[in-house]
Amino acid sequence: MTIRAILTAVLLFAVPAGAVAQDVAPQAGDAAGALFDTSYRPSPTLSARIQREFLSSVRWSAGADARDRLLAAFSERSPTEIWQELVAPDGLTTNNVTDALTAYWILNWVAANGAYSLEIDSRPVQKQLAEAFANDANFRALNDQQRQEMAEGYILNFLVEHAALNVALEQQDVETLTRLGTAAVRRFRNQMKIDLLSVVPGPEGFVAKHITD
Numbered sequence: 001m002t003i004r005a006i007l008t009a010v011l012l013f014a015v016p017a018g019a020v021a022q023d024v025a026p027q028a029g030d031a032a033g034a035l036f037d038t039s040y041r042p043s044p045t046l047s048a049r050i051q052r053e054f055l056s057s058v059r060w061s062a063g064a065d066a067r068d069r070l071l072a073a074f075s076e077r078s079p080t081e082i083w084q085e086l087v088a089p090d091g092l093t094t095n096n097v098t099d100a101l102t103a104y105w106i107l108n109w110v111a112a113n114g115a116y117s118l119e120i121d122s123r124p125v126q127k128q129l130a131e132a133f134a135n136d137a138n139f140r141a142l143n144d145q146q147r148q149e150m151a152e153g154y155i156l157n158f159l160v161e162h163a164a165l166n167v168a169l170e171q172q173d174v175e176t177l178t179r180l181g182t183a184a185v186r187r188f189r190n191q192m193k194i195d196l197l198s199v200v201p202g203p204e205g206f207v208a209k210h211i212t213d
Helices: 003-011 029-033 043-063 064-076 079-092 096-111 122-134 145-168 174-192
Strands: 199-202 205-208
Touching: 003 043, 043 079, 043 145, 064 079, 079 096, 079 145, 096 122, 096 145, 096 174, 096 199, 122 199, 122 205, 145 174
Parallel strands: none
Antiparallel strands: 199 205
16 A cells, blocks of 8 residues: 555546536445544554664655754654644544554645645545545555554655645745755656646545646
8 A cells, every 4th residue: 555546546636616516426435535544553662663674764865964863852852742732733643543644644735835825724634534444455454553554654754744834934034945845846746646736625635636737
């Protein structure tokens, strides 16, 4: 199971809001998706390994100083605790793959589109992703460890990207904001085959942007 598979499934049939009349009854998959549980029982030992591997990757990609700053921050509070405080106002919780991916997707969309002041309702995105997970047999077969690895990977990347974005905003660093936005676009295009510039959030989650003549 990859994030590309999930997001591609989510957007495969996405259309601009209002483009098609919704005059049919919800399918069984829709109802199941709204109730589908993507939570897991976390393992502290696994969290430690995931964090250690993530910090090692930071060491090689961004340098020892960046790794050490993160290590110091995580020694005071765990990554999941920091993440939970940031996303709690949006109704997102730890130990849930859907919530972790919801926050990650929204953050990258904001960075890509420069929509720093836009308030995005996370609930439609949660429902959209839950439906995609519910209808994916590969995801349903994942055990708690595999779900935790997926979710905490999103959480760690979210924290790094969120911190960089907020520092750039505070310093009004347009160059860095542009670079972060470009990186978000490239990341989703290359890894997930999703164009963050061609979708918009709405009451149905992320849908294809409506282009008028």
